[in-house]
Amino acid sequence: MLEKIKALEKIALQLEPASLERKKMREAVVHYSEGFLDKIDTLKAYNTTTDKGKQILDAPIQEQGIDIETILNLIEHNIDRPGLNPASGGHLAYIPGGGIYPSSLGDFLADVTNRYAGVFYANPGAVRVENLLLRWMCDLFGFPPEAGGNLTSGGSMANLIAIVAARDFKQLKSRDFEKVVIYSTAQVHHCTLKAIKISGLYEAIQRDIPMDEHFRMDAKALEKAILEDQQNGLIPFMVMASAGTTDTGAIDPLDAVADICQAQDLWFHVDGAYGGFFVLSEEVKAKFKGIERADSIVIDPHKGLFLPYGSGALLVRNVKGLYHSQHMEANYLQDSFDDIEELSPADLSPELTKPFRGLRLWLPLQLFGVAPFRAALSEKIWLCRYFYEAIQKIDGFEVGTYPDLSVMTYRYVPKTGDANAYNLDLNNRVKEEGSVFISSTTINGLVYLRLAVLSFRTHLHTINRLLEVLTSLTKA
Numbered sequence: 001m002l003e004k005i006k007a008l009e010k011i012a013l014q015l016e017p018a019s020l021e022r023k024k025m026r027e028a029v030v031h032y033s034e035g036f037l038d039k040i041d042t043l044k045a046y047n048t049t050t051d052k053g054k055q056i057l058d059a060p061i062q063e064q065g066i067d068i069e070t071i072l073n074l075i076e077h078n079i080d081r082p083g084l085n086p087a088s089g090g091h092l093a094y095i096p097g098g099g100i101y102p103s104s105l106g107d108f109l110a111d112v113t114n115r116y117a118g119v120f121y122a123n124p125g126a127v128r129v130e131n132l133l134l135r136w137m138c139d140l141f142g143f144p145p146e147a148g149g150n151l152t153s154g155g156s157m158a159n160l161i162a163i164v165a166a167r168d169f170k171q172l173k174s175r176d177f178e179k180v181v182i183y184s185t186a187q188v189h190h191c192t193l194k195a196i197k198i199s200g201l202y203e204a205i206q207r208d209i210p211m212d213e214h215f216r217m218d219a220k221a222l223e224k225a226i227l228e229d230q231q232n233g234l235i236p237f238m239v240m241a242s243a244g245t246t247d248t249g250a251i252d253p254l255d256a257v258a259d260i261c262q263a264q265d266l267w268f269h270v271d272g273a274y275g276g277f278f279v280l281s282e283e284v285k286a287k288f289k290g291i292e293r294a295d296s297i298v299i300d301p302h303k304g305l306f307l308p309y310g311s312g313a314l315l316v317r318n319v320k321g322l323y324h325s326q327h328m329e330a331n332y333l334q335d336s337f338d339d340i341e342e343l344s345p346a347d348l349s350p351e352l353t354k355p356f357r358g359l360r361l362w363l364p365l366q367l368f369g370v371a372p373f374r375a376a377l378s379e380k381i382w383l384c385r386y387f388y389e390a391i392q393k394i395d396g397f398e399v400g401t402y403p404d405l406s407v408m409t410y411r412y413v414p415k416t417g418d419a420n421a422y423n424l425d426l427n428n429r430v431k432e433e434g435s436v437f438i439s440s441t442t443i444n445g446l447v448y449l450r451l452a453v454l455s456f457r458t459h460l461h462t463i464n465r466l467l468e469v470l471t472s473l474t475k476a
């Protein structure tokens with residue numbers, strides 16, 4: 001038996017490379033990532049390739065490993081080249097991604113030490129970091145001391161947890177689901193609709209409230225709908241407002257919606273996954289008035305704080321509601337029950353074992369301070385306003401509504417022919433050119449191009465590049 005154990009140990013020890021081996025791997029990875037960052041400004045924002053990374057399939061998982069150089073080569077050609085480059089400042093489509101460098105070092109440290117941040121008893125320091133970050137975010141939105149939340153993998157998960165918490169807080173019974181009403185606009189993010197489905201509330205009535213000409217929820221129409229529903233014996237339950245819609249960047253009239261939710265006793269949820277962190281920018285802070293009265297807010301550090309993908313957050317006005325929705329006890333966790341100086345993330349989310357997400361956010365905030373984040377967010381606002389003016393000076397272009405934040409729509413109106421088809425084709429031609437990447441949407445039957453400025457690498461020269469590309473591609 002001892003022979004057997006020793007023989008297995010010898011092979012298993014490959015999982016623990018010695019210092020020199022670690023150095024070799026680490027230096028190869030650092031060398032590759034430095035090469036990537038050194039040329040980031042010249043890499044395409046979208047790379048159309050014929051093979052679409054197919055060679056990755058030529059390297060199946062096998063019993064024996066391969067060397068790090070071969071692996072990095074596979075990554076470079078099949079993963080980092082084809083398709084969208086979210087790390088590029090030229091990514092001006094959908095909601096652009098981030099990837100500030102110190103977050104990767106935070107992830108590196110969290111992974112090497114593998115701290116467990118789910119339960120206070122297991123790692124009080126890590127849990128304090130996560131709670132400190134959540135407190136900082138709650139303060140940004142003017143939430144009271146009894147507020148709290150959870151660091152999630154992204155906005156979709158945060159919206160799902162919020163809807164489940166609201167469902168439990170309002171003690172909805174499944175036999176009543178058919179009478180429950182949820183209010184939003186047609187511009188609400190589709191992940192909230194998915195969350196309604198996953199939370200079991202797919203039988204609930206989802207009311208689309210009309211919008212004003214800026215695609216903001218019409219508060220009067222909301223109030224009218226709620227009162228009518230009450231009279232008809234239905235159960236008005238929650239309003240899902242947006243603080244920055246994905247399509248046009250519109251902020252719903254949060255203060256007016258808060259009044260209505262308060263008077264009619266509805267849960268007031270705000271999806272700020274795209275726009276929430278703009279509360280840091282003095283340029284637009286006032287537009288968020290009323291958000292401090294929300295019951296729950298979703299924000300996405302991997303959007304508005306430029307983190308790499310994998311960081312969302314849910315803030316709840318009274319954290320007890322979230323706790324009662326997510327807390328569960330098990331005998332095998334009994335050793336942790338008494339050490340409750342701080343709330344544990346595992347009691348505020350469906351996740352038990354999870355990565356220590358706090359470090360990738362805490363480390364850059366400590367290292368840089370808040371000031372550069374604030375400046376970058378204001379810069380994005382002004383870049384969008386700059387484009388809004390500049391694009392109208394190019395022959396043939398017209399704009400949609402003035403941007404609330406850093407997303408706006410515009411389109412080219414050809415003198416003859418189908419404008420929708422023209423703009424879809426123009427969108428494709430921008431993609432093929434590749435130095436910048438934009439996307440399109442359809443509003444009231446018209447195809448629009450979208451500009452979304454949120455990458456920390458997008459600066460004035462990037463917007464000028466987009467203007468140049470659009471000028472040259474539409475020249476007669």
Ligand SMILES: *Cc1c(COP(=O)(O)O)cnc(C)c1O
Binds near residue numbers: 095246275
């Ligand atoms: C991106 C986005 C979401 C979804 O968040 P993920 O982090 O992609 O899961 C939800 N709502 C809005 C408004 C968004 O922009």
